[in-house]
Amino acid sequence: MGVVIFAQLRRVFGAMHGFFRKEVPMASKLTSLLIVEVLQRCASEEHPLSQLDIRKRLERDYDVKISRNTMSSYIGELQAHFPDSLRAQVRERMNCHDGSPQVISTNLYWMHEFSESEVRLIGDGVMAAPLPQAQKRELLEKVTGLNPHAGVGVLKHIVSADRKKEHTTVSQLLYNIETLDQAISHKKRIQFYWGEYVAKHGKLVLERTEDCAKVDPRQIVASDGHYYLLATYPGAPDKIYHFRIDVLLDVEELDEHVAKSTTHQGLTDYRQKHLMMFGGKSTATIRVHDEAPARLRVFDAFGVHARVVGSTDGFIDFEVKANLDAVRYWIKQNSEAVEAIAPKELRGSLAKDARAMLAQYETS
Incomplete structure (x- = not known):
C-alpha cells in the first residue's frame, strides 16, 4: 500500500492493538484498519458516513474494493470489538434475495475524544497565543489530529488579528516557559538575568542587564496576552512576586530545592489582586x-x-x-x-x- 498509507495507519494502530491479537488473516486486519482510518478522518457525529460512502473512499484513497456484504461483515466485527467508539444508526431492510428482514448499520462515525466545538475552542486558544502566524498555523495542523473532520471544517477559517512579533522574542518566550515548567515540576530554584527594552536601530530591542536574581518558581499564569511567573524569593516563601516571562534572560534551573511551597489559596489570591484579571474580592x-x-x-x-x-x-x-x-x-x-x-x-x-x-x- 506504500509508505503514505502505513503512516496514516500508525495513528489508529495503537487503539486497535487488541484487535490485532485475533486469529484473523492479516489482509482482513489491514482492511479493518483502513475502515477505522476513514471513519476517524472523514466522519463525525455531525457528519456521519454510510457504508456506501466508506466503500467509495476505500476505493478512491487506498484502491481497496470490497462488496456490500463484506463491508457489512467488517462493520459488524468492528462494532463488536469497539462498542464505545464506533457509533451507528441501525435500520431494517428487505434482503433482495429471499425477502427476509435484514438489519444494517448506517450513519457511521468514530467517537472522537474531542468534539468539533471543543477543537474550535482549542484552535482559538492557539490563535490567541503570542506566536508568529506561520507557527500558529503549524500548531493548528497538529490540533486537527484531535478530530480530523473538525480540523477540515472548522479550523481553516480561524485567523488572528495579533500584530507581528519578532521570531527571536517568541523563541525566547517558549524556551523560558519550558525551562520554568520543568523547574516547577522538579521543585528546583531558578536563576535569571533581568532584561530591559532599549531603543536601538529605530526599534525596541531586549537587552540583558547585569542584575541577576534567584527565585523559587511556583506557577505560570497567562493574562491579557502575556505570560507571568509567580515566584518567591529564598527565605520568604509566603511573599509572592510576579515576573513577565518574556523579559527574563538566561533562565537556568539550579540544583537547589525550593523552600516550603506557598499555599494554593495564596497563589489564587495573588493572581486576582495583581495580574490585571477581572476577578477578585474587591x-x-x-x-x-x-x-x-x-x-x-x-x-x-x-x-x-x-x-x-x-x-x-x-x-x-x-x-x-x-x-x-x-x-x-x-x-x-x-x-x-x-x-x-x-x-x-x-x-x-x-x-x-x-x-x-x-x-x-x-x-x-
Missing part, C-alpha cells in the same frame, strides 16, 4: 450607558457575574467583584460609555488620571 460599582455596544463590553469583561443594582434613564448600574486596577484601566479604555461610581479610591484614581491627561493635552 467590589466596584460602574454606571454604563444602556446601549447594546456598552452592555456587550460589560459582558466581555465580567460575563454573567456583573449584577444589576440599579437603573436610571439611559443608564444601568452594575456591581462587579474585580481587581480594581483592572477596572481602572478598563474604564479608561471605555470612558465614553462607563463611569465608576464606587469605591471612592477608584473614582479618585480615575480623576487623577483624567487631570494628568488633560494637563498633557492642554499644553500642546
Whole structure:
C-alpha cells in the first residue's frame, strides 16, 4: 500500500492493538484498519458516513474494493470489538434475495475524544497565543489530529488579528516557559538575568542587564496576552512576586530545592489582586450607558457575574467583584460609555488620571 498509507495507519494502530491479537488473516486486519482510518478522518457525529460512502473512499484513497456484504461483515466485527467508539444508526431492510428482514448499520462515525466545538475552542486558544502566524498555523495542523473532520471544517477559517512579533522574542518566550515548567515540576530554584527594552536601530530591542536574581518558581499564569511567573524569593516563601516571562534572560534551573511551597489559596489570591484579571474580592460599582455596544463590553469583561443594582434613564448600574486596577484601566479604555461610581479610591484614581491627561493635552 506504500509508505503514505502505513503512516496514516500508525495513528489508529495503537487503539486497535487488541484487535490485532485475533486469529484473523492479516489482509482482513489491514482492511479493518483502513475502515477505522476513514471513519476517524472523514466522519463525525455531525457528519456521519454510510457504508456506501466508506466503500467509495476505500476505493478512491487506498484502491481497496470490497462488496456490500463484506463491508457489512467488517462493520459488524468492528462494532463488536469497539462498542464505545464506533457509533451507528441501525435500520431494517428487505434482503433482495429471499425477502427476509435484514438489519444494517448506517450513519457511521468514530467517537472522537474531542468534539468539533471543543477543537474550535482549542484552535482559538492557539490563535490567541503570542506566536508568529506561520507557527500558529503549524500548531493548528497538529490540533486537527484531535478530530480530523473538525480540523477540515472548522479550523481553516480561524485567523488572528495579533500584530507581528519578532521570531527571536517568541523563541525566547517558549524556551523560558519550558525551562520554568520543568523547574516547577522538579521543585528546583531558578536563576535569571533581568532584561530591559532599549531603543536601538529605530526599534525596541531586549537587552540583558547585569542584575541577576534567584527565585523559587511556583506557577505560570497567562493574562491579557502575556505570560507571568509567580515566584518567591529564598527565605520568604509566603511573599509572592510576579515576573513577565518574556523579559527574563538566561533562565537556568539550579540544583537547589525550593523552600516550603506557598499555599494554593495564596497563589489564587495573588493572581486576582495583581495580574490585571477581572476577578477578585474587591467590589466596584460602574454606571454604563444602556446601549447594546456598552452592555456587550460589560459582558466581555465580567460575563454573567456583573449584577444589576440599579437603573436610571439611559443608564444601568452594575456591581462587579474585580481587581480594581483592572477596572481602572478598563474604564479608561471605555470612558465614553462607563463611569465608576464606587469605591471612592477608584473614582479618585480615575480623576487623577483624567487631570494628568488633560494637563498633557492642554499644553500642546
